Amino acid sequence: MSSRVLNATPPLRRRGLNRTRARRMWAYAFILPQLTLVVAFALYPIAMTHVYSFYDWPGFGPLDRHVGWQNYLRVVNDELFWNAFHKSFVFMAGTVALQLPTALLIAILLNSERLFGRNVYRTLFFIPVVTTSAVIGIVMRSIFATHNGLVNNGLLFVGLIDRPVRWLAQADTAMIALIVVASWKWLGIKMIMWLAGLQSLPVELYDAAKVDGANAWQTFRFITVPLLVPVGVVVLLFSIVDALTAFDLIFTMTEGGPGFATEFMELYIYRYAFTSFAGGLPQLGYASAAGVFFGLTVFLISLALSLLARRAATARR
Amino acid sequence: MRRALRQVPLHGVLVTAALIWVFPFLWMVSSSLKTNREFLAAGLNLIPAQFRTENYVRAWDVGNFSQYFQNSVVVTITTVAIVVIVSALTGFALARVEFPGKRPLIVLYAATLFIPKGYTIIPVYQLIRELGLLNTLPGLILAEAGAAPVLFALLFMAHFSGIPRELDEAAELDGASFGQTFLHVMLPLARPMIATTVVLQFMWTWNSFFTPLVLTLNNPDLRTLTVGMYAFVGEYNTDWTGLTAAALISIVPILVLFLALQRYFIAGLTGSVKS
Numbered sequence: 265m266s267s268r269v270l271n272a273t274p275p276l277r278r279r280g281l282n283r284t285r286a287r288r289m290w291a292y293a294f295i296l297p298q299l300t301l302v303v304a305f306a307l308y309p310i311a312m313t314h315v316y317s318f319y320d321w322p323g324f325g326p327l328d329r330h331v332g333w334q335n336y337l338r339v340v341n342d343e344l345f346w347n348a349f350h351k352s353f354v355f356m357a358g359t360v361a362l363q364l365p366t367a368l369l370i371a372i373l374l375n376s377e378r379l380f381g382r383n384v385y386r387t388l389f390f391i392p393v394v395t396t397s398a399v400i401g402i403v404m405r406s407i408f409a410t411h412n413g414l415v416n417n418g419l420l421f422v423g424l425i426d427r428p429v430r431w432l433a434q435a436d437t438a439m440i441a442l443i444v445v446a447s448w449k450w451l452g453i454k455m456i457m458w459l460a461g462l463q464s465l466p467v468e469l470y471d472a473a474k475v476d477g478a479n480a481w482q483t484f485r486f487i488t489v490p491l492l493v494p495v496g497v498v499v500l501l502f503s504i505v506d507a508l509t510a511f512d513l514i515f516t517m518t519e520g521g522p523g524f525a526t527e528f529m530e531l532y533i534y535r536y537a538f539t540s541f542a543g544g545l546p547q548l549g550y551a552s553a554a555g556v557f558f559g560l561t562v563f564l565i566s567l568a569l570s571l572l573a574r575r576a577a578t579a580r581r
Numbered sequence: 582m583r584r585a586l587r588q589v590p591l592h593g594v595l596v597t598a599a600l601i602w603v604f605p606f607l608w609m610v611s612s613s614l615k616t617n618r619e620f621l622a623a624g625l626n627l628i629p630a631q632f633r634t635e636n637y638v639r640a641w642d643v644g645n646f647s648q649y650f651q652n653s654v655v656v657t658i659t660t661v662a663i664v665v666i667v668s669a670l671t672g673f674a675l676a677r678v679e680f681p682g683k684r685p686l687i688v689l690y691a692a693t694l695f696i697p698k699g700y701t702i703i704p705v706y707q708l709i710r711e712l713g714l715l716n717t718l719p720g721l722i723l724a725e726a727g728a729a730p731v732l733f734a735l736l737f738m739a740h741f742s743g744i745p746r747e748l749d750e751a752a753e754l755d756g757a758s759f760g761q762t763f764l765h766v767m768l769p770l771a772r773p774m775i776a777t778t779v780v781l782q783f784m785w786t787w788n789s790f791f792t793p794l795v796l797t798l799n800n801p802d803l804r805t806l807t808v809g810m811y812a813f814v815g816e817y818n819t820d821w822t823g824l825t826a827a828a829l830i831s832i833v834p835i836l837v838l839f840l841a842l843q844r845y846f847i848a849g850l851t852g853s854v855k856s
Contacts, residue, residue, distance in 0.1 A: 287678050290759035294674035295686070298667035298734055304708060305727025306693045309701035316703065323707070373595060380588060387843060388599040391606070394839040394846065395832045398790035398807040402814050403609060403828050406821055414608055417625050448602070456847055512790040516811055537703050538795060552703055 313559075316552035322545040323537070335553035345554060347524055348532035351439070352558075355514075355528060356507035358443035359450075363503060364496075367451050371458035372488075386459075390452035400449060401516030408432050408441050408517075415441075435525035438518050442526055446513060450506060454499050461495030462488075497573040501566060508562050529558045613637065613826040620822050636826035640813075644823060646830050648802060649809035653831075656722055656793070656805055657786045663726040664733060664782045665775055672737020672774075673763050677749065687738075690731040701728075706795055716800040721793055725786050733778045740774045741767060777849035780842050787835050806831040 317336070320329040339345050370389060374382050392400070407414040408431040416428040431441045465488065473483045511530040514520070520527030520535075527535070537551035611627040612620055613636050619629065640646045675683065705724055706715075714720025744767065752762040768775075790807040797803040804812060813827055839846055 287759060288680045291674040291678035291680045294670040294763075298671040298731065299686075301667060301727045301729075302690065302693060302731055305705055305724065306701065306731075307689075308708065309704035312704035312707070313701065323703075370598070373591065379591070381592075385595050385599055387840070388603055390843075390847070391603060391836070391839070394784055394788075394835055395606075396788040396790070396807055396835065398788070399810050399828045399831045400605075402810055403605065403825065405814070406824065407605060407608070412621055414605070414625075421625055453850060456850060512788075512807075516790070534791075538798070548703055555703065 313552045313555055316549050317556050318553075319549040320547075321549040323548040331549070335550045336557065338550060339554050339557055344524060344527070345532060348527050348529045349558070349561075351524075351526060352508055352528040354439065355443060355446070355510070355526070356504055358439070359446045359507045360500065360503045362443060362447040363451050363454050364499060366447070367454035367499075368458050368492075370451070371455050371462055372484075374455070375459060375462045386455070389455055392449040393452040395449075397449065397510075397512035398516045400445070401513045404441070404445050404513075404517050405432065408445075432518055433522055435522060438522060438526050442514060442518060445517065446507065446510065449513065450503075454503065457495065457499045457502070458492075461492050461499075464495075465491050494573060494576040497569060497576050501569040501573060504569065505562060505566055508565075529554070533558070609825045609829055612822050613829050615822050617820065617822050636822045637830065639820075639823050640827035640830060644809075644813050644817070644827055645801075645804075646806070646809060646813075646827055649804050649806045650830065652718065652803060653787060653805040653807075655718060656725060657783055659722045660725040660729070660786045661779055661782045663722070664729040665778050667726075668729075668731075668733035668778060669737050669768060669771060669775070670763075671731075671734035672739075673741050673767060675734070675738040676741035677746075687735070690735060693731055702791065702795060705792075709796060716797055716803060718803060721796050721803070721805075724792050724796055725789060728792065729782055729785070733782070736777070737771065737774055740771055744770055773845070773848075776842065776845045780838060780845045781849045783838060784835060784846070 316327075318330060318332060319327055320331045320335075321327055373379075374385055376382070379385075408416075410416065410428050410430045410433065413428075413431070415431065416425070419425045420428070429437060431437045469487050469491075470483065473487055478486070508528075509530060510528065511534070514526060514528055515531060515534070518526045520531045533551050533555050536547045536554065538546055540546060607627060611629060614629040614632050614634075616633065616635075641650075674680075675687065705727070709715050709720045709724055712720065712723075714723065748766055748770075749762045752766045753759075757765065788807065789805070790811070793803075793805045793808045794811070797805075797808060801812065810827055810831055814824060817823060
């Protein structure tokens with residue numbers, strides 16, 4: 265628009281054009297550093313993972329053994345792949361089921377502005393979120409140790425068990441331990457998200473409910489819950505993606521064991537890409553195919569949930 | 582007063598829950614001050630017989646945590662600096678200049694937010710290797726900065742867009758160039774955004790494990806604290822108290838940062854969730 269107005273006065277137009285051109289040059293210069301990083305470390309890798317996935321390639325030497333869809337065929341026919349796929353979803357379901365309601369409960373308790381020390385509580389529940397997953401995983405090995413582990417000592421002390429549980433040495437208990445630790449670690453962030461949601465609820469509705477004589481449960485059930493659905497979908501989305509892509513905590517706490525009981529997708533991919541576990545050499549081509557397959561699954565789930573979140577948000581209005 | 586009394590049962594529940602929540606950390610502190618023998622005999626007793634610092638000394642010197650700590654500091658500070666600079670630059674250009682390709686760029690950046698990491702680590706490893714930077718700190722820093730979310734740039738963009746244009750126009754009338762306006766006028770106004778970027782990126786880089794593990798696999802001298810911690814249990818798997826001391830060395834810096842700059846953490850995390 266401005267250029268058409270400036271057309272009438274040639275000298276001004278030239279100045280305007282020069283200025284526009286100069287500003288554009290500045291803008292491109294400002295954008296270049298990050299764009300280089302994004303291209304090199306986000307776009308190029310995504311493209312290359314797809315390329316590698318069609319090759320039989322150990323990660324070094326020439327990329328010349330094109331195998332078509334063979335890696336993908338191997339992926340879908342590998343029992344351990346489906347084991348990892350399944351275990352990832354069990355872990356995800358466990359953490360979601362444990363974290364979301366607990367985080368909501370704590371958020372509701374902490375929501376009252378008149379609550380003395382609410383910020384201190386919020387800080388304490390949030391602390392595990394900022395601490396290092398890899399370090400926590402290693403410390404948790406010690407805490408869940410069969411002999412003299414903190415968890416066993418505590419449970420023995422209160423009499424819930426009468427002999428030490430071999431937490432990390434059995435398939436089911438190792439999964440439970442991981443779910444508990446992961447939920448403990450990341451509950452804080454879900455609490456903050458729920459709190460943000462709770463604080464956005466309209467006060468008038470609660471006043472109206474009080475006037476109508478609704479009790480606390482009825483208020484919660486018929487006002488809070490329906491209004492929180494859109495926030496809930498977002499919390500759910502984050503929990504699902506976080507759980508499905510978790511690596512550090514699991515790798516350091518159980519290393520996928522015992523056996524393959526807690527070998528989630530990211531660990532499965534790591535094993536093929538960076539260790540010589542399976543048949544001598546690393547198999548980057550195969551690992552990439554597994555990565556593409558799983559990445560696509562996570563992407564489709566998040567896409568579906570974002571659409572759901574958008575619909576829930578518009579339905580509210 | 583009556584209100585305070587009514588809150589007593591609620592506080593009972595909350596204090597218990599909060600104590601259980603931070604108990605693992607209390608246990609770590611307590612264990613790090615005990616001897617291994619004492620640790621094995623103590624059971625649930627948290628109070629050490631005598632406060633000993635020998636575990637810290639052992640982790641720091643014998644466990645090589647002095648080196649790991651130094652690596653973590655170098656990698657984290659450099660990465661954070663790079664991320665703040667490139668994000669602010671991009672954010673400012675996007676907020677203030679109309680240029681061909683702007684829309685597609687924003688869409689592209691928004692799309693990269695959804696990529697899971699396991700997806701990209703293999704080519705990143707290849708790229709760093711081809712650049713000849715495998716098993717070097719610059720290689721690690723580059724990979725960490727490259728993995729930083731472009732979300733920061735988009736948040737900077739939103740922040741700069743909220744600042745009245747009259748400010749930079751006035752600066753330009755005074756003869757300041759685009760770059761000078763950015764540096765002397767706009768950047769100081771973006772302090773809260775910078776703080777948010779610093780704390781979040783600091784947390785991610787400090788806590789990062791997968792990338793340094795993969796990129797420093799063959800050079801123990803370049804291990805960051807997280808990778809060093811992992812190597813430590815492999816080597817000294819019966820040194821439980823040394824392990825807790827090493828763990829505390831690794832997490833205390835991030836804890837201190839969090840306690841000091843909490844509101845930026847929480848503002849940043851809720852801000853990134855909303856978008």
